[in-house]
Amino acid sequence: MRAIDQEICALLKVRKIGGMELLFKEYYKPLVVWGATFLHDTQRAEDVVQDFFVKLWEKSLADNLLPDTLKSYLFTSVRNLSLNQLDKIDPLARACDVARYESPWEEYDSFEDEVFRRIEAEIEKLPPRTQEIIRCVYLKGMKYKEVAEELGISVATVNSLLVKALKTLRQQAENKDEIAVYLFFLEKSLLSSQ
Template identity: 45%
Template sequence: MELLFDAYYKPLVVWADTFLRDVNMAEDVVQDFFFSIWNNKVYLNFFPSTLASLLYVSVRNRCLNRMDKQDVFHHAVDLDHVDLAFEEYNENHDAIVSKVLDEIALLPERSRDVVNGVFVEGLKYREVAERYGISVSTVKTLLGLSVKKLRERLNEELFAGFLLFFCTRK
């Protein structure tokens, strides 16, 4: 829970501020959100592939609920302000993807080929096996070893980014 808080608190406050336009209120919303996660032990049911979207959507919904209780016109969201937050998110996304691709490039050639085929190109195991003339079980073995190496080399945020950006695409 502490790692989750450390990794997501500041970005979620920035995200909440895009809606509320009040940093103190944004901090309150995010703190209440983390407190709720902790008290209800919701964190036990998180999946790495949906973690970021769950956090951002939950905070957005809490902000919208908070705004409903106030003067709606006073806190109307400026779309340029929201676009700026998405640009910041996209820059972070690009940096994470770049670092993950750099680590993939350091893998042995056959492992790199398998990882690129499955995660980057989105090929099925069978298709990767046919492309490189190896068995499907070899693809699975190389993929498992490669993911293990990536987990060891990448910090938790980057590995979560790897899971989020590559493993959930279909």
């Protein structure tokens, strides 16, 4: 159990706005990123997380929070809320997309600011053109064809530059020994699938 989770729960229980502030500082960004994983849209994800926090405060849901399960409660809630939201926007999207992510990445234990900071730093080291492509594909949700037209390059180049970026990230991850964590989850999922 983390001390910060304990403090958040204790403050929210007596409805201190400081508890909300702490919750926000600690979890807002990871939860938005988590929500965007399903929604493919950071703005929508921010709305989902903010509405969720308002409800936490408004309906005294915080009364039932336990420090031990705070993290999983928050992530599970945001995941479900995001999927509900997705159903509203595009009922088909879920069927053909999210199924793929019901894999080891459900383990959000390693979902920390620190991990983000590392990836953010890696992205910044990439060539400007690649960064541009990444923005177009992941933030603006553009198709390869649109990206190619906008940047005046071929569709194949768009794909290969992205693949290159992924390779760099993968190598970095290996260097950082994170692969060990990954293999642990992989093993778990292999065992459970047998």
